[in-house]
Amino acid sequence: MDADARFAEFVAERGDALLRYGYMLAGNPHDAADLVQEALLKLRGAWPRLRRKENPESYARTTMARLHIATWRLRRRELLAWELPELEHHDRLPGGDERRMWQALAGLPRKQRAVLVLRYYEQLDDAEIAAVLGISRGTVRSQAARALDKLRAAVPAEPMTRGNAR
Template sequence: MEGIDGRLEQVDGDARFAEFVAERGEALMRYGYVLAGNPHDAADLVQEALLKVRAAWPRLRSKDNPESYARTTMARLHIAAWRRRRREQLTWEPPDREHRDALPSGDERAMWLALSGLPRKQRAVLVLRYYEQLDDAEIAKVLGVSRGTVRSQASRALDKLRAAVPAEWSAVGEGAR
């Protein structure tokens, strides 16, 4: 009888995992896109993270927030990727033709372009700070760096963004605070 109970538990766990993916998959893709800067890397991050979540599912399903585990896993996978490719410049399109993703129009376009031009570590720090609403200590823990590194990367990234966006737009952003 134990074999049957174990199989029933596995089927139930599979159904719960499938339900989790169906409910939170789009949110994880959006997070991956903001973190990675392109839909291809975002899809890879989500797939790799979901494989790890599935492997840990027996432990996670009793917890309140398996999505937090998935997001942390995605951030760590993203950081591991830029550590491996520090000096490489990867491109999705061959150099003989230009491709631009559809971006918001106007001033937001300048901000998105500036954000996508940041180094991966700086972009990861800003995404975790402003998109995930994490504080410096939490960001440092997720990225495996010191709090001072988080602050310096955030400062450098914000300086680059301020220099890259139109002056009239950054003045609007200052007034909104």
């Protein structure tokens, strides 16, 4: 099988997963699609060097995270003005605070959002996140702490009562 066919097979198999990852990073489907397209262009250019590696998806995901951060550095902050699509399934927050949580996530600075996505969606540790984003482990921890503080302030925890205890 030639390199073009292997690349096409990779895109067909992992394209949807990359799009979901892009959505978690960017917070909207349009920017997610842009991240995937740009990452796949870069991956295609590097494909001859990567074909011997077992996981080209990690290259694509790292590229997407770095592109996302680069965009953040250019724009600094952006205000997202879109409604979330109806999702088939996702966990509900207590007290109907789901919309506030998504709004709080959308309001986070790009670097903080990227750190949270890599930590909780990709389940990477601090060293791996630092390598992906090109920052120090201390910066990863401080960005995560600041992001979680902002989320806690935006969506306060519901006090435990007999009715909501698990």
